[in-house]
Amino acid sequence: MTSGEISDQEVDARYRKLDREAEEGGYHLNPDADFTRNLVRGLLVNEKRFGYPACPCRLSSGTRDDDRDIICPCDYRDPDLNEYGTCYCALYVSGEMLAGKGPVVSIPERRPPRSERKKGGMQTGKVALPTMSYPVWRCRVCGYLCAREAPPLICPVCKATKDRFERFL
């Protein structure tokens, strides 16, 4: 097993970090600790394999540009939390699910099939309106908006990296 290369200490450390960041941002990890630990291990396995924590429940291409939408937290987490109370992996769950208001179940895949996927890359196509002194950048993960010359290195809300931002205005 490839997961054998990841120590329990590494898993615990990442689990604590993700849990802290989730709670700070108003998100919640799945309270099923064994299930969640396995997903965290999967994230670390993928980080080791590819250099980025690709979703453990989706097949990665191994190329960051093609996998950008599934780097955890993925572009689909928030719409899935809104609709189903859980992300695709069930690593993140809604407050209602955390309070035991529903079973966390396996949900349909929101990511388009590979034949319909667009090539990744930061979208900078939109032109800023002449009246705006700064372009507006949108985090594709959580929707955070900021008006500045370039997006932040790390999203202050959800910790997504700079390349997860798109030009919004």
Place this chain on the structure above:
Amino acid sequence: MKMEYIPGKKKGTVTLYALSTCGWCAKTKALLKELGVEHSYVYVDLLQGDELEQAIRMVERFNPHGSFPTLVIDEKKVIIGFREQEIREALG
């Protein structure tokens, strides 16, 4: 494509396409074990090159979304995701 074979009760040709890192895949695999059903499984994320492409095409044939876990029974019935009740009804 090399599959892992798990002996058990014969309920048809049961094939599980899974990822080694995925939580719902692990649950599906554990359920098949609990039910004691003869089956084969493959961790598609551990394949490379032609074998990988061949496995992806096979999954897409049964499940156009190409998602995991995909459970195929007798090349006809396809159960996508960890649908516990559906799996129990089909194989229990």
